[in-house]
Amino acid sequence: MKELYNKWISSNLPSDLQNELKTISADEQAIEDRFYQYVSFGTGGMRGILGAGTNRINIFTIRRVAEGLARYIESHGEEAKKRGVVVAYDTRHFSQQFAVETAGVFGAHGIKAFIYKEPRPTPQLSFTVRELKAFAGVVITASHNPKQYNGFKVYGEDGAQLVPAGAKQIVDHMEKIEDLFNISALEIYELESQGLVQWILEDFDEKYQEKLFTLKENGMIDRMMNIVYTPLHGAGVVPVMEGLKRFGFHNVHLVKEQGVQDGAFPTLSFPNPEEPEALQYAMELGEKVSADLLLATDPDADRLGVAVRIGDRYEQLTGNQLGALLLHYIIQTHLLNGTLPIDGVLIKTIVTAELGAKIAAHYNIETVNTLTGFKYIAEKIEEYEKSGERTFLFGYEESYGYLIKSFARDKDAVQMALKVSEMAAYYRAKGKTLLDALEELYKEFGYHKETLISRVFEGKKGREQMNASIDHIRGNIPAEIAGIGVSRVEDYLASVAILADGHQEEIFLPKENMIKIVLENEAWVAIRPSGTEPKCKYYVGVVGGSEAEAGQILENIVAGISFN
Numbered sequence: 001m002k003e004l005y006n007k008w009i010s011s012n013l014p015s016d017l018q019n020e021l022k023t024i025s026a027d028e029q030a031i032e033d034r035f036y037q038y039v040s041f042g043t044g045g046m047r048g049i050l051g052a053g054t055n056r057i058n059i060f061t062i063r064r065v066a067e068g069l070a071r072y073i074e075s076h077g078e079e080a081k082k083r084g085v086v087v088a089y090d091t092r093h094f095s096q097q098f099a100v101e102t103a104g105v106f107g108a109h110g111i112k113a114f115i116y117k118e119p120r121p122t123p124q125l126s127f128t129v130r131e132l133k134a135f136a137g138v139v140i141t142a143s144h145n146p147k148q149y150n151g152f153k154v155y156g157e158d159g160a161q162l163v164p165a166g167a168k169q170i171v172d173h174m175e176k177i178e179d180l181f182n183i184s185a186l187e188i189y190e191l192e193s194q195g196l197v198q199w200i201l202e203d204f205d206e207k208y209q210e211k212l213f214t215l216k217e218n219g220m221i222d223r224m225m226n227i228v229y230t231p232l233h234g235a236g237v238v239p240v241m242e243g244l245k246r247f248g249f250h251n252v253h254l255v256k257e258q259g260v261q262d263g264a265f266p267t268l269s270f271p272n273p274e275e276p277e278a279l280q281y282a283m284e285l286g287e288k289v290s291a292d293l294l295l296a297t298d299p300d301a302d303r304l305g306v307a308v309r310i311g312d313r314y315e316q317l318t319g320n321q322l323g324a325l326l327l328h329y330i331i332q333t334h335l336l337n338g339t340l341p342i343d344g345v346l347i348k349t350i351v352t353a354e355l356g357a358k359i360a361a362h363y364n365i366e367t368v369n370t371l372t373g374f375k376y377i378a379e380k381i382e383e384y385e386k387s388g389e390r391t392f393l394f395g396y397e398e399s400y401g402y403l404i405k406s407f408a409r410d411k412d413a414v415q416m417a418l419k420v421s422e423m424a425a426y427y428r429a430k431g432k433t434l435l436d437a438l439e440e441l442y443k444e445f446g447y448h449k450e451t452l453i454s455r456v457f458e459g460k461k462g463r464e465q466m467n468a469s470i471d472h473i474r475g476n477i478p479a480e481i482a483g484i485g486v487s488r489v490e491d492y493l494a495s496v497a498i499l500a501d502g503h504q505e506e507i508f509l510p511k512e513n514m515i516k517i518v519l520e521n522e523a524w525v526a527i528r529p530s531g532t533e534p535k536c537k538y539y540v541g542v543v544g545g546s547e548a549e550a551g552q553i554l555e556n557i558v559a560g561i562s563f564n
């Protein structure tokens, strides 16, 4: 470890990295943490803490992944190189610099880069890859992680994040790179003079807006809806504000403090719309202006958080709730317009609640479940589009990711900010809030309640402990939880589901270290290691005949799970 450290500190490093390494010269643990591995390439590409070392995000580890991707593109021939790569970035520290660095590495391979001049959302990048028929896409972002993080997401030619098979090829190329201080990268003036870079912005803003506008449904809806929007210092601000205006919403209030693009995220510690803290400024402004609806997008605007006014306070919706509401609304508008496809399909992840699936079934719409990660939803969209087998209606996951129109192939918080506003206005015109609409769904399909419990397992040792803990669960499946019998156990690593009578069914999904236990009362518990954070995630979902009953069942099940 010390050898690597010495190699780094004696290299020509930018001063911030040099200083960081100097200050930890006597701290073995800090050195080990920075050098014991390369930042891994997981669920959403490469994501990690900014700083010096192989296990940090810095220009060298960025060049390494860019080089791996460049070699992967090269392996697909001249045509792929010419089609090039679209590069976008969010507002984080170093995001723009890393984007330019990435283009420099591509340039050294003769691969053309189309770079956004300003921070733009991840779904806009996805759209642009498709629009330009580029071979790949990159977004420099760490999504909703805190300010200390950054990362590198990779997109394929269909505009979707790479699934493991593609990612593995890039990792194989990365592993063959011997010296990360020796990766060639062209300077920007060289890229420009050789025609290897094209800056993009307004044209694609406009094209994206035109596509977004296709989401707008006709009909009389209440345009006076009072909306507060916060981009949480991120890239959502331009397209969301413009899109809302074009949709006809004029009573929109931007949270000014968080409308400022700033990678320090000075007003909050987690720019994650799942966190109640992320909506705090929006709630304060909402109270001042009496807003009906609060919207929050994360720094790369792929996730959307929503809160609804109830009396003198705001209630935040969960991803499961908003997903179910959106699906129901989409189906209703299709029914009104007579456009509901007979082969329509809802795509959701296995850790997403079943309310959406029940609504879909009620309207004879099939639900397809995928592994966790929007990339798997996108993979299915592509598959159905190519085969013509089914018509994509809606895709969503509990972690605040949703997509309606497939011009983007990642969760799109911009599409959703517009659609949720339209949906809220539609209900408002009927004298209802989104919470009223949700209550109606609960009455019809049962009160669904979910929770997510995370246990942190830091470092190398932590990962081993976490895997051991999941293995332990796998080997000791209980016969009941909180007195309720187990009816089905799904082991996604063994690709098998075992029913209470011992009957077995094969699971046709890629293997993943995940277990789902389904109980006799429709409740379920799923356990999986996070692919983006050092955490083990326990997802729990229940159904009850009333809000109180569902709450009680949930409480009992959580108390009945043994977290060893």
Ligand SMILES: O=P(O)(O)OC[C@H]1O[C@H](O)[C@H](O)[C@@H](O)[C@@H]1O
Residues within 6 Å of the ligand: 043, 044, 349, 372, 373, 374, 375, 397, 399, 401, 529, 530, 531, 532, 533, 537
């Ligand atoms: O649960 P993790 O592996 O940490 O991933 C966290 C989230 O990352 C992305 O946003 C994926 O699209 C989600 O499906 C996933 O829930």
